[in-house]
Amino acid sequence: MDAAIGRFDFWFNHSLFYLGLDLLIALGMMRDWVVDGRVHKVYLYALPPIILVQSLAIYAWRVDPAWWKATTQAILGF
Numbered sequence: 827m828d829a830a831i832g833r834f835d836f837w838f839n840h841s842l843f844y845l846g847l848d849l850l851i852a853l854g855m856m857r858d859w860v861v862d863g864r865v866h867k868v869y870l871y872a873l874p875p876i877i878l879v880q881s882l883a884i885y886a887w888r889v890d891p892a893w894w895k896a897t898t899q900a901i902l903g904f
Contacts, residue, residue, distance in 0.1 A: 841888060844880040848873075 831846035832838045855869045886894045 841884045844884065848877065848880075851876075
């Protein structure tokens with residue numbers, strides 16, 4: 827879904843495509859809550875780390891810090 831949501835220019839240009847994905851996950855959480863009366867534990871354990879990694883990805887992409895360039899160059903052998 828990241829690629830599908832990222833094709834919307836406004837969402838992509840403002841780094842909101844991960845927010846769109848998280849909203850879809852939230853819909854799944856609401857579905858569980860309404861149908862089952864509780865939210866599945868996978869959502870509760872997985873969503874916070876997912877949001878953290880998404881934030882790091884947006885930071886590395888938009889800010890392009892020197893430590894990130896050095897890390898990627900070391901991995902790629904440049």
